[in-house]
Amino acid sequence: MTDALQNFKAEFFKALAHPARIKIIENLRDAEKSVTELQALLGMDQSGVSQQLGILRAKGLIVARKNGTSVFYSIKDPLLFELLDKVRTIFNNHLIDTKDMLGQLENGPQPVTFAAVSSFGRELP
Amino acid sequence: MTDALQNFKAEFFKALAHPARIKIIENLRDAEKSVTELQALLGMDQSGVSQQLGILRAKGLIVARKNGTSVFYSIKDPLLFELLDKVRTIFNNHLIDTKDMLGQLENGPQPVTFAAVSSFGRELP
DNA sequence: AATAAGCATTCAAATATTATAATATTATAT
DNA sequence: ATATAATATTATAATATTTGAATGCTTATT
The missing domain is CATH 1.20.5 (Single alpha-helices involved in coiled-coils or other helix-helix interfaces)
Known part of the structure; x- marks a missing residue:
């Protein structure tokens, strides 16, 4: 196996290695959700949710769709x-x-x- | 989903969130390996290998079999x-x-x- | 233009993980 | 008993992640 693939796996798992991020992903199973929706579903404050979303987005696990002033996230x-x-x-x-x-x-x-x-x-x- | 399952998932992924630990697991695909063997395969020193094995063992991803002075690890x-x-x-x-x-x-x-x-x-x- | 809503980013303190070196344990052989 | 090989543990410095508060950026509304 190539080093690139091994590192991908490690980085991928690192993206999943947090309860809040697991929760976010589980909440995106059926449909996309806005940050505010996720905030309510997870019982976290806006900054925290946005930060975890940022990590998932940076690692390419989720994608963002902007609609007006809202951003809807879904699984890639x-x-x-x-x-x-x-x-x-x-x-x-x-x-x-x-x-x-x-x-x-x-x-x-x-x-x-x-x-x-x-x-x-x-x-x- | 229960909190227990969510935390399990996060902890599980945390165990996989390191290139060395990915390498170890990939090297255990076909057969069990001793610490010395893994040490050679990974190009790491003994302490490092043993520490990473300890993490995988503590998280329950691998099991140890002791034979004489050697310890053979395999995937659980x-x-x-x-x-x-x-x-x-x-x-x-x-x-x-x-x-x-x-x-x-x-x-x-x-x-x-x-x-x-x-x-x-x-x-x- | 001013305001508000919805998100993202930044910063710093707290916490956790990793890497390295040193030391300890265990089983075997002499 | 002592020595040696194999593995585990400990200590610690370096690095990375998490958390919470504060601030900034867009977009829409008035």
């Missing part, structure tokens, strides 16, 4: 939603794993393995 | 690769868009080189 590539859906599936898999682990706790002490290093989703002790 | 959920492949597709779509845009310039059709899209990720003018 709908594949983005498939991406988010895939992460949801991974999240569900994660839940199942956790459930399995919890189930095994009830079966009494288990042999101690290197699993101590592979704790899921939380910081190591 | 193969869906991760589908995720990366989808980003590659988005990258390709992005290239096509850029090519179209260049073609519409007044100067007439221009040779499209990869450098033409190297501006991805920088701030807007």
